[in-house]
Amino acid sequence: MKLFECQSCGQLLYFENSVCLSCGHRLGYLPDLHLLSALEPDAEGRWRALAAPEGAWAACANSESAACNWLVPAGDAVGFCAACRLNRTIPDLSREGHLDLWRKLETAKRRVVYGLRRLGLPVVGRDEDPKAGLAFDFLADPDPSFRETAQVMTGHAQGLITINVAEADDAERERHRQDMAEPYRTLVGHFRHEIGHHYWERLVRDGGWLQPYRARFGDERADYGDALAAHYDNGPPPDWAERHVSAYAASHPWEDWAESWAHYLHIVDTLDTANALRIAVAPRAGSNPELSATIDFDAYAEADFDALLRAWLPLTYAVNSLNRAMGQPDLYPFVLAPAVVDKLRFVHDLIGAT
Secondary structure (H helix, E strand, C coil): CCCEECCCCCCEECCCCCECCCCCCEEEEECCCCEEEEEEECCCCCEEECCEEEEEEEECCCCCCCCCCEEEECCCCCCCCCCHHHEEECCCCCCCCHHHHHHHHHHHHHHHHHHHHHCCCCCCECCCCCCCCEEEEEECCCCCCCCCCCCCCCEEECCEEEEEHHHHCHHHHHHHHHHCCCCCCCHHHHHHHHHHHHHHHHHHHCCCCHHHHHHHHCCCCCCHHHHHHHHHHHCCCCCHHHCCCCCHHHCCHHHHHHHHHHHHHHHHHHHHHHHHCCCEECCCCCCCHHHCEECCCCCCCCCCHHHHHHHHHHHHHHHHHHHHHCCCCCCCCCCCCHHHHHHHHHHHHHHHCC
């Protein structure tokens, strides 16, 4: 994630900011330009973006309810920004706590859509592709008194991604993380994983990459329901870490892909943030040169996958050490075995060819 600067006063800005705390200018994100801009009203009640003064802009229709700071062209018929128009269903906001949970979901979703657009990936909604376009249902479990009703399951089906709003509750998410013995569970991680399933259909299955995919991840025609049942009943194979980025990735080739896809997006966006912060890692102890790096490149535009990997190892070593100093779990509690690196390289090459 890039850092931004107020065009009026030079104040450092963050992606989610809607007001510059230094000069008071309202802020808006221009998704096509990947810029957060200071805004000034014009004579017609529209917004002029200091970063793109030639256009006229309006706030997303979700600017108040969902705290969305993205902009749309003035007069846009839809009124929702490029991220919010992907919503098919939002939570019942009359239920206590749902507004705050929905805002957390939208914040995570905007970060992920930002990354997809920075990578140049097609973000095609249901308005363009009614059958398989990307869409989101943010749903809540039914009232506890109706226990016979099925619970909302987070998942993906032909471009439609369902997220249980309970995932936005920190306590609930942590409980699920512990119940599932997962080292990592976040909202951004959920979105990146489920969107991975969508891009498997769009880029792998329908994009001519199916055979090289099967050579690395396995045959996705294996029965999915049986594979998941075996995973939950028996756990992953003892040697899963030699071939998969996570235990869940070992359950089925579809999940292996989605987990690898998500980790690739984790790597790219974290390196992009490190570049924005001008982070360099040079340990004062030891002699391993692989633990030193200066992260001074645009990870989203980097064609050389090995360059990403050379920077990723020292960065994760550093941030994991910092977390431990605070008594926190490792920020990135994963080991990238050679077979996993090959899968990540495949994701990188596929995206680069898109």
